[in-house]
Amino acid sequence: MHKKIVTMSKITKAFSGVTVLNMVDFNIYEGRIMALLGENGAGKSTLMKILTGVYERTSGEVYLDGDPVEFKNTKESQEKGIGIIHQELNLIGHLSIGENIFLGREPINKLGKIDWKRLYSESEKWISMLGLNESPKQIVNNISVGKQQLVEIAKALSLKAKIIIMDEPTGALTISETEKLFSVIQKLKEQNHSIVYISHRLEEIFRICDDITVLRDGALIGEVPISDVNEDKLIEMMVGRKLEEQYPKVDSEIGDxxxxxxxxxxxxxxxxxxxxxxxxxxxxxxxxxxxxxxxxxxxxxxxxxxxxxxxxxxxxxxxxxxxxxxxxxxxxxxxxxxxxxxxxxxxxxxxxxxxxxxxxxxxxxxxxxxxxxxxxxxxxxxxxxxxxxxxxxxxxxxxxxxxxxxxxxxxxxxxxxxxxxxxxxxxxxxxxxxxxxxxxxxxxxxxxxxxxxxxxxxxxxxxxxxxxxxxxxxxxxxxxxxxxxxxxxxxxxxxxx
Incomplete structure (x- = not known):
């Protein structure tokens, strides 16, 4: 039995009387990768925003390492070791890698000024851990999207995040950058980090995830180990019906x-x-x-x-x-x-x-x-x-x-x-x-x-x-x-x- 590091129990969220999450349970296990799946509008983002303190839940309980928690904002969730990497990266392009990693929490010297030497040496430690060979002084706009993704992970790790939520992380990556990201995720897993992986690309889910949680229309459809489902079953859980042919073929007349x-x-x-x-x-x-x-x-x-x-x-x-x-x-x-x-x-x-x-x-x-x-x-x-x-x-x-x-x-x-x-x-x-x-x-x-x-x-x-x-x-x-x-x-x- 794997240790639960996060338990979200019977989470309900309503906006202006409209229920978008209804009694949803969600678990994150130590040292494992949990896929969070569902069609657009299923409630995935809302659930993660509740976990990270962006939204206040209407009802339900959240437990971290067995203790009840209620985060009022993202700063509080970060302090407890939860980091999120959004689909649209939250980096400032004209700043350096190091400045982005420590933005808003720059190390200060005895004179009350930014300790640039420490900022860049600390940044070097985090990015080299991820196999990113760029100088921490490199401007973010001058590196590829794949490398920017690694900077976001370095930022989360510098916050001492044990749980990292990744929302559509490969959407703008090349094949080689995707492979690099997968190797980094595997390395984080080996170091006992827990990953929540949100993606529409099912081939990625079957390749790197250990468990799957599926939401549909704001409700929990199920949590299963990856070994217990195939692609057809997973699609059926997500959309509520069988997709008999993923790529429907039609006989149409091709002309001149x-x-x-x-x-x-x-x-x-x-x-x-x-x-x-x-x-x-x-x-x-x-x-x-x-x-x-x-x-x-x-x-x-x-x-x-x-x-x-x-x-x-x-x-x-x-x-x-x-x-x-x-x-x-x-x-x-x-x-x-x-x-x-x-x-x-x-x-x-x-x-x-x-x-x-x-x-x-x-x-x-x-x-x-x-x-x-x-x-x-x-x-x-x-x-x-x-x-x-x-x-x-x-x-x-x-x-x-x-x-x-x-x-x-x-x-x-x-x-x-x-x-x-x-x-x-x-x-x-x-x-x-x-x-x-x-x-x-x-x-x-x-x-x-x-x-x-x-x-x-x-x-x-x-x-x-x-x-x-x-x-x-x-x-x-x-x-x-x-x-x-x-x-x-x-x-x-x-x-x-």
């Missing part, structure tokens, strides 16, 4: 070539050539830094093309900006929906119609509100966006529903070619399936889709052909019959098939 890129070259991409057929999904794979996104953003007119041609239906088109792309029938759903896809402070209705306002405007720019309402309701229905209404602010939607709004916004421009860049990033398994169903629906309607994804199973499951990039070049294009994990990875590292 409607889109061609010939020798596209700029500072990011070199001599890229490929085509896209009517009703086809072309997957684009490649390692982080292979310029997949840069290729898409160049096609869409965000980046300038120095050389090459883009042809639609055999006719050369000039795309200097996104407005030109939309006019040519191309829209682009960004990988970073919060920065480039949606406006969080605007309503669903305003977001959906934002791309193509002229469709709902009069001669003098007046927006027809009734028409805007009618159109947004139609997209909410067709894309199954879960919302209280068209006027709900997008920031209050789950990640999956925010992504659907971003897609709806692009569909409103009536494209013939839809570019989806990481369409399921940060989206739970149930919402992923809904997005896959939408992609198939668009294909059957004759739309052509370019889908960029870091998840090779997703590329394989949803694509008719796979284009692979390596260091800014197209290293190969694979038919469905020849595309597999090995062939894609071989091309992605520049070896060829």
């Amino acid at each position: 070539v409607i889109f061609e890129v010939k020798g596209l070259t700029n500072q990011f991409v070199k001599e890229a050539s490929f085509n896209l057929k009517k009703g086809e999904t072309l997957g684009i794979a490649g390692l982080m830094g292979s310029s997949r996104t840069e290729l898409a953003r160049t096609i869409y007119g965000i980046y300038k093309m120095d050389k090459g041609e883009i042809c639609i239906n055999g006719n050369k088109v000039r795309i200097n900006n996104p407005k030109d792309a939309i006019k040519a029938g191309i829209t682009y759903v960004s990988e970073d929906r919060k920065a480039n896809g949606i406006v969080l402070g605007m309503s669903i209705r305003e977001n959906i119609t934002l791309t193509y306002l002229k469709n709902i405007s009069g001669k003098f720019g007046h927006i027809y509100k009734a028409k805007e309402e009618e159109i947004s309701k139609e997209y909410i229905k067709n894309l199954s966006i879960k919302t209280s209404g068209t006027k709900q602010l997008v920031k209050y939607l789950s990640g999956g529903n925010q992504q659907k709004v971003s897609i709806a916004k692009n569909l409103f421009a009536e494209p013939s070619i839809l570019i989806l860049d990481e369409p399921t990033r940060g989206v739970d398994v149930g919402a992923k399936k809904e997005i896959y169903d939408l992609i198939n629906k668009f294909k059957k309607a004759g739309m052509s889709i370019i889908m960029i994804s870091s998840e090779i199973p997703e590329v394989l499951g949803m694509s008719d052909r796979v284009l692979v990039m390596h260091e800014g070049r197209v290293s190969g294009i694979l038919d469905k019959e020849n595309a597999n994990q090995e062939s894609i990875m071989s091309l992605a590292v520049g070896k060829g098939v």
